[in-house]
Amino acid sequence: MALNRRTYLMSRPDHFTVSYSINPWMHPADPTDTARAVAQWQKLYDAYIALGHEVELIEQAPGLPDMVYTANGGFVIDGRAYIPKFRYAERQPESALFADWFRDNGYEVLEPEYTNEGEGDFLLAGERILAGRGFRSADDSHREIADLFGREVLSLTLVDPRFYHLDTALSVLDPVVAPGAEPTIAYLPGAFDDASREVLEEHFPNAIRVSDEDGSVFGLNSASDGENVFLSPRATGFIAQVAERGYTPVTVDLSELLLGGGGIKCCTLELRK
Ligand code: ARG
Numbered sequence: 112m113a114l115n116r117r118t119y120l121m122s123r124p125d126h127f128t129v130s131y132s133i134n135p136w137m138h139p140a141d142p143t144d145t146a147r148a149v150a151q152w153q154k155l156y157d158a159y160i161a162l163g164h165e166v167e168l169i170e171q172a173p174g175l176p177d178m179v180y181t182a183n184g185g186f187v188i189d190g191r192a193y194i195p196k197f198r199y200a201e202r203q204p205e206s207a208l209f210a211d212w213f214r215d216n217g218y219e220v221l222e223p224e225y226t227n228e229g230e231g232d233f234l235l236a237g238e239r240i241l242a243g244r245g246f247r248s249a250d251d252s253h254r255e256i257a258d259l260f261g262r263e264v265l266s267l268t269l270v271d272p273r274f275y276h277l278d279t280a281l282s283v284l285d286p287v288v289a290p291g292a293e294p295t296i297a298y299l300p301g302a303f304d305d306a307s308r309e310v311l312e313e314h315f316p317n318a319i320r321v322s323d324e325d326g327s328v329f330g331l332n333s334a335s336d337g338e339n340v341f342l343s344p345r346a347t348g349f350i351a352q353v354a355e356r357g358y359t360p361v362t363v364d365l366s367e368l369l370l371g372g373g374g375i376k377c378c379t380l381e382l383r384k
Contacts, residue, residue: 115287115337118165120212120380121156124148124179126171129370133199135272136372148367152179155341155363155375162339162361167382169212177202179368180377182230182278184209188260190384192218195229198247221259227252230380231276236283236315237294238262243277245269245304265314267307273327274302278376280326284319284335284358286381295319295356297333297349299326319356325349332374341375 127148129137159166171178178184184205185192192213197203209229213220225248227233232243233256240260242253245268257264267277274280280302285294297319300308311318321331330346340353344362353360365374 116163116165117159117286117336118167118382118384119159119334120167120169120181120184120382121152121378122169122171122179122181122184123156124152124171124176124368126173126176127179127368127371128176130176131201133201134275134372136369138370141370143370144367148179151363151365151367152378155365155378158341158361158363159379162336164336167216169209172204172208175202175205175208177371177373178205178208180231180371180373181209181380182377183228183276184380185213185229186227186233186256187213187218187230187381188235188262188383190218191221191260193221193227193229193233193256193259194223196223196226196252197228198226223252223255225249225252225255227255228276231278231377234277234281234283235286235381235383236296237285237288237292238290239314240264241277241281241283241296242266243269243280246272246275265310267310268304269302270304271302274299275372276377279329279332279374282331282333282335282340282376284340284353284356285337286335287337293317297321297331297352299323299331302326319349319352321346321352322348329369329374332376334376334379341379343374 328345333342
């Protein structure tokens, strides 16, 4: 049983396919295998359950293949869910479905004014929120979440189109830390502009810096409960780095879901009740 029991929201990819392209990983002309996507997703679900976590489910709607990436379904702290406003038309209908789910499950729903893609671009690191900009979430959404949640927001600018969401380039390994303590994070330096790299170095001097090789197999798109780090088996260097720091790597291969440009973290939204 994990000491740090988490609750995650996931969506079984029953209607998974790649029928449009909104990031460089998506190639609609290439075939996808829905059954394989479901089988791989199930392994991630099973790994969370086996380690004592709770997983809640939202049903994937036909015609919304990216709904499997529930990290984009909101950003939740203290039972308050900030709803996404997707950049691309293809995903915009997802917002109302996630908002309904939160309402039906007793969360306070915070409707956004600005474009944002939920936990894809917002990661809670200790007391602070790390916020990505450059490809998807609008700069103004950073101010909006700072105001709504009353927390300091560190804005980070992404510059490599392959790493279009913050959670593809940065991972928080200690989701909960003692007040004032600095959580361990890992990141891919080349995914950020110079100014953001300086911000990261200043605030997180002990961060794990991940190689381009591990970054480009979506190694940073990982989830952590503070003890176990769920990550891609292809990110061999990062696996060794997390083990060195005393975490237990748990590998799950989501290669089929990578055809949509998503990995483990993308398929996982943390529900902080
Ligand atoms: N195809 C999806 C998109 O481009 C993938 C989303 C991945 N999600 C994430 N949290 N990085 O929007």
